[in-house]
Amino acid sequence: MAFFFVQMADPQFGMFAFFSTLTDEEVEERWRRRLFVRKAPEIITGFADESRLYTLAIEASNRLKPAFVAMCGDMVNDPKDQNQLDELFRITAMLQDDIPIHWVSGNHDVGDAPTTESLALYRERFGPDNFSFDHDGCHFAVINSSVCYNPENVPDEWESIVQFLKDDLSTARANGCEDIILFTHHPLFLERADEGDGYFVIPRDRRKVILDILHEHDVSSVFAGHWHRNNYAEDGKLQMVVTGAVGYPLGDDPSGLRVVKVRGDGVTHKYYAMDDLPDSIAL
Ligand SMILES: [Fe+2]
Structure with a gap:
């Protein structure tokens, strides 16, 4: 087992334009929520920045030839905007x-509190939101973390994610997989597994349900997006990796993507800025 994949998150077509319209007060309000928005020098429309950045990411993937691309959510800023989806x-x-390319649903794709309708629309466009696949002895699971964040409109969906994870991971282990990796949009946590609730993480009660299943099946890594900046934390042997945005960055990490190497001796990874993408990857 020795391969690598590319993980991306938050290309979020339309976010540069949306944030360029914010007033000083709205920018300040976002900073209070740890959304480190910069006041744009002028109002822009369209999504030229997102197109340029995502094109660089796709061109790099074609050049590097990863086993696959995992896109960890927020594909567009406004799921009702067909132009963003088309681009x-x-x-x-x-x-x-x-x-x-494996799509992972983000809160901008299905809503902060998903509904039956928003999930149906997502599945029509992108396929299933809870699924798994294998590559070269490694098992990968994908869950809809917006449902985990707020399942109040679709409580059955939360129950089915829990059941899916339990069944899927035990089957993978029974089949002798060498490693298990989970993809989500929301990070489970940013610093500690028992930290408090917040906009950027799955709330503690449901986080614990998920973490217990992950630990029971020895999942090594969770890769997420959502914060538009990089972050690294651990819970025992589990690494919780948050990857900066393909699109609009919040904080100091530039737009970029992550290359993840999976080998018999573990899972290692590196974030590359879009203006510093490698020509090749040595395993
Ligand atoms: Fe996002």
Whole structure:
């Protein structure tokens, strides 16, 4: 087992334009929520920045030839804006056919409190939101973390995520997989597994349910997005990795993507800025 994949998050077509319209007060309000928005020098429209950045990410993937691309959510800023979706899919279509892309649902794709309708629309556009796949002895699971964040409109969906994870991970272990990795949009936590609730993490009660299942099946790593900046934390042997945005960055980490190496001796990874992408990856 020795391969690498590319993890991306938050290309979020339309976010540069949306944030360029914020007033000083609205920028300040976001900083209070740890959303480190910068006041734009002028109002912009469209999504030229997102197109440029996502194109660089797709071109790098074609050059590096990863086993697959995992896109950890917030594909567009406004799921009702067909232009944003069209541009996302236009650029995605440039990814070579032999490199699969696995979509992970983000809160901008299904809503901060998903509904039956928002989930149905997402599944129509992107396929299932809870699923798993294997590559070269390693098992990968994907869950809809916006449901985990707030399942009040779709309580059955939360129950089915819990059941899916339990069943899927035990089957993977029974089949002798060498490692298990989980993809989400929301981080489970940012510093400690028992930290308090907040906008950027899955609330503590449901976080514990998920973490207990992950530990029971020896999941090594969780890769997420949502914060638009990098972050690294651990809970025992589990590493919780948050990856900066393909699109609009919040904080000091530039727009970029992460290369993750999976080998018999563990899972290692490195974040690359879009203006410093590698030509090749040595395992
Ligand atoms: Fe986002």
